[in-house]
Amino acid sequence: MILPTKHLAQDRALLTVGARILPSLEYPITVSALWEQLSRDPASSTPPNSLRYDAFVLALDLLFMMGTIQLNDGLLKRTKP
Numbered sequence: 001m002i003l004p005t006k007h008l009a010q011d012r013a014l015l016t017v018g019a020r021i022l023p024s025l026e027y028p029i030t031v032s033a034l035w036e037q038l039s040r041d042p043a044s045s046t047p048p049n050s051l052r053y054d055a056f057v058l059a060l061d062l063l064f065m066m067g068t069i070q071l072n073d074g075l076l077k078r079t080k081p
Contacts, residue, residue: 001055002014020059025078026070030074031060035056055064
């Protein structure tokens with residue numbers, strides 16, 4: 001589920017979903033606002049309904065465990081490298 005396999009399409013893998021999330025974190029944002037932004041993104045190369053909420057939350061969990069994002073005062077933001 002983290003990496004694509006022959007049974008899991010590349011766009012459904014959590015690393016791919018996380019890669020879609022990171023560019024949207026240029027500034028601190030709430031989880032719900034980030035979800036709205038990603039689920040309605042017309043410039044996305046994938047169909048608008050292809051991102052499921054459970055995959056979105058799991059990708060956020062993965063990014064948090066990797067130390068890439070943090071949650072402070074209800075706002076998600078990228079960590080400094």
